[in-house]
Amino acid sequence: MSNRRDEVDAVLIGVGLVGTVLGRELTKAGLRVVGLERGEPRNTVPDFQGPAMHDELRYAVRLALMQDASRETVTFRHSPRDTALPVRRWASFLPGTGLGGALVHWNGQMFRFQDHDFRMRSHTIERYGKDFLAPELAIQDWGVTAAELEPYFDRFEYLLGVSGKAGNIQGRKIPGGNVFEDPRSRDYPTPPQKEPYGSALFRRAALELGYHPYPQPSANLSQPYTNPEGMRLNSCVFCGFCERFGCEHFAKSSPQTVLLPRLLADPNFELRTGCQVLRINLDDTRRRATGVTYIDPRGVEVEQPATLVILGAYSYNNVRLLLLSGIGEPYDPRTGKGVVGRNYAYQTMSYPQVFYDESVNINPFMRSGANGTMIADFAGDNFDHGPLGFVGGAYIGEIMTNGRPIGFHPTPPGTPSWGSKWKRAVARHYNHTSTVNVHGSSVATRYNYLDLDPTYKDAWGLPLLRMTFDFPENDLRMSAFCTEKTVEIARIMGGQLVAGSPRTRPYDVTEYQTTHNTGGAIMGTDPATSVVNRYLQSWDVPNLFVIGACAYPQNASYNPTGTLGALTYWAADAIVTRYLKAPGPLVSA
């Protein structure tokens, strides 16, 4: 290796949410840290400023902030019997790239998974009996509880300045918040965002049916806020250009707005952008990582030795790098053996729409990424699954994010897809339609998994990740049930027509659903069924921590980022307070 750099204490693979938080915590602990980011450096000023940022074609359609699929994509198939083909153009999910990662272009929907999500297998058995879980389900416990993570949820929410209303402070239920949430130590740092019209109509309808509507917790801030790192955020102005865009107003929590400038100012930290990591290097025992090898912006291969390796790229890119580095036994769906790649899960979405009279101005363009009103009455195990025959659920909410017209021009069922009738319907319904999201959980099954593709390669000649996935029967039943409940609410939201249908098979990679890809390097208590322990430390290589939604054994009803932030601080705390003092496994296998 001709380009071997001096050894550092820690190297970060990816400088997004995980990299920024770990970089900050490790440099504060006195470590010399190098952060490797494959994308470009970017900042609120000048990169996200208006009006240029408010360009739907460039950012929302041509996906300017996303990973370049021409160089690196995934292949996809529905089942192990099929041949996987490349996802040649992103659509169903949109992995980001660049400094700050996906938290630059996210919507800012900020949830805590519930305790029963973390203990899904044992909780389900406790409540419904051993025979309730269908054999195809590979759901597992996470190895952590909501109570253990509470301080880390709290810390992450106060870093971001989340705007919301508590539903349970230290056991005291608070009407108007999420009364199903586990006890939180204190309220959100800032009050909820303003409630848009469609959300208000949803709230009334949900109340009428006896549900518990509450404002969606939002990392688009309701008011100016200075976080514990001294970073100052501003109020969101409901511009309607949030997800797929950077925020020009310092109003959306992202590494750039909440933490990154502090990290970049630390002399113990060095950021290197344009660096594509090819693999994590191991010593001869294959039990210790020696650093990473990457391609620098000039195309030169560089080895960066490090004592500690933090793998914090996008969820499934973490899984791919483990496979490319030969760390952990790859999962084999035929035998059910192996761990790396197992329990890939997604999110089960549907979107009933309410079409209103022309006098009802929904004004879809006056929205923020995470505004709106929702209910958790059908999330997770907040309702009795006994008679239903499935596990999991969905949150339901009028949480529209925008009225950008290339992507949003709803028409009622039966409208032709072009011509004068189409045009008339688009003009008629654009400002008079409300969408209700059914944001459903996703169980893990034996045959949904990730591995390396045998045929297709990336621009560096390495195998692409292969995704094998279709919606499990359990989730289709869940979607049918929750979509029906949603339609019941939508029917009394005051519209003239409600149109909606549950999620169906086959999974279609050409339809945007959500970028909530989870699993593949899951956490757990048993090395035979998990890749990392409860502190996100590799079972096989103890000086490697793999932090991402890849750790989720299955995906819950809520958006995953809040839980990822909590797990990130949880892992960082374990590293700083325990691992650094006595490097080695934090949990004995």
Next chain:
Amino acid sequence: MANVSRRAFLQGAGAVAVALTVPGCDRLTRQVEGRRASYSFFSADEAAFIEPAVARLIPADELGPGALEADVPVFIDRQLAGAWGAGAGLYRAGPWRAGQPGQGYQLPFTPAELFRKALRAIHEELARTAPDSFGALPTADQDAYLQALEKGGRDLGGVPSEEFFASLLELTVEGFFSDPVYGGNRDMVGWKLVGFPGAYANYYEFVDQHGVAFRRPPVSLGQGAGEVG
């Protein structure tokens, strides 16, 4: 031309394009024709199909201008001539196989290649079967032809017709609703049709004034920079 009768073609010779029947649109149509020479991707033959085709996908009518008047052909031309047309962001390595439903686009063509092949095949087909240009056909026949493309199952020089149609429709909608700096949505007619206020967007004051009729004229990215409007 399975769905278009010979008689319809003959009648079409004397037909007037729909855009011309809408008051005020003849001026716009002339302007569009004046810009043909400036296409950087489309040949004259290709433009002779694209222009009337997009005018059927989003027609000018009593609600206002359609795709042709919005300069959607100019938008599509620039997209195909640019990086996107050349396959930017598109994974292009083989081997190439037809996918199953749900696996997405699996053709070996860039968008520019796809259009070039399909438009050549369409031109040859129309030259064989129709005495006049596509734009001179009665609109009902134009629609029937487009519907046949949409329905699919026809090969256009290696491009399935439904794939080409879907791409044309997608680009037409993009050109009608994207910012005018990309060459379409002329005078922001697409945004005015639906009431989208455009690139400058601060609605803090109004988001909780429920149901307010908000009628600010749209503002483009280029405004203030002397490019548009």
Next chain:
Amino acid sequence: MRAAVAAGLSVLLATAAAAQPAPPSGSPPTEVPPVAQQCVACHRGRGQGNPAAGFPRIAAQPEYYLAKQLRDYASGRRRHPVMESMARALSEQDITTLATFFSRQEAPATPAPRGPERGRVLAAMGDARRQVQGCANCHGPDGGGQPPAIPYLAGLDARYLASAIDAWKSGARRNDGGGQMLTVARALSAEDIAAVTAHYAGLKPPAPPPSGLVRLVRPRLSGGPAPMASQSAGAAIAGAEQGATSGGATHGRGASGPETRVPPEGGPAPVEAGEPSVVAAPSRPPTVGDPARGRAIVASGRYGCVACHSIPGIRGANGVVGPPLGRMAERGFIAGQLPNRRDVLAAFLLDPPALVPSTGMPDTGLSREEALHIAAYLYTLER
């Protein structure tokens, strides 16, 4: 409960709302309305201001913005010793008159010399180190504003702009959306403020914005039989055209599969934002009020009418906040803009801001019947 009255109005309002914003037609009003006489002493006859004396240009600022500033001066959300007392003396009608008049003025302007590059950079894209975004994000291209709520900055005197930033900084002014300006102003150094104000002072102010950019509409929620309802009588129509439902929140298409179509049910009556939903609409509501009962309701003082209005024949009714209510029947308009009809007046009394968003008259919580009675009573007033 309010639905029936609202229904009577809905056609009228919807028609008005459907109208596109009108560009100021014809030549701008040149005759200064009487109520504006007090303004022009400082802001000059067409609102061009008197920069040398420290009086800003207000010509062609959006109507909505100007009216809001006057209300905020009156309430103290924006502080200024002279403006506060002047604004407190204005009726809602006066505010509308003033805002309309000045917003339509195409006053002459003599921009200052071109400002420094630092000012242009701050205006266009802000400053990363100071964590401040570009002004243009909200104040529009070339400082032309973002009507109706956000004012233009172009061509305003640099000293006025600097004093405004100082007011944001000190908290003397805190009437913007979400407290943005406080954060922005506090992030700027004295040099930054000098540069950015000089930049905007050197730009050409915009022409008057269109009027009628925002209007509150009384919605028809889940109304009677609608055209689309009848075509969708069945639930779960299998094989309905797929992909026709385009767009989700940020989603290209709805979920695929058979469509479930749900007709609106007859049950739920209209719900309005800000009040509980109503389960059943009243049958055949009365449409004519009783003047005697109306007088009794007003005289009871329960709804506080007398605190703001002078009303002939009612003891203690000598408020000056709102207009005097004598000779109600002879007026051309209610609240300066609604047709003066009995049903419209009743609807206005029920929920004034719903019909005239700019009105200072609050929703007093009248029932529909009470509103009808009071309307009937007001039309009997003389003097």
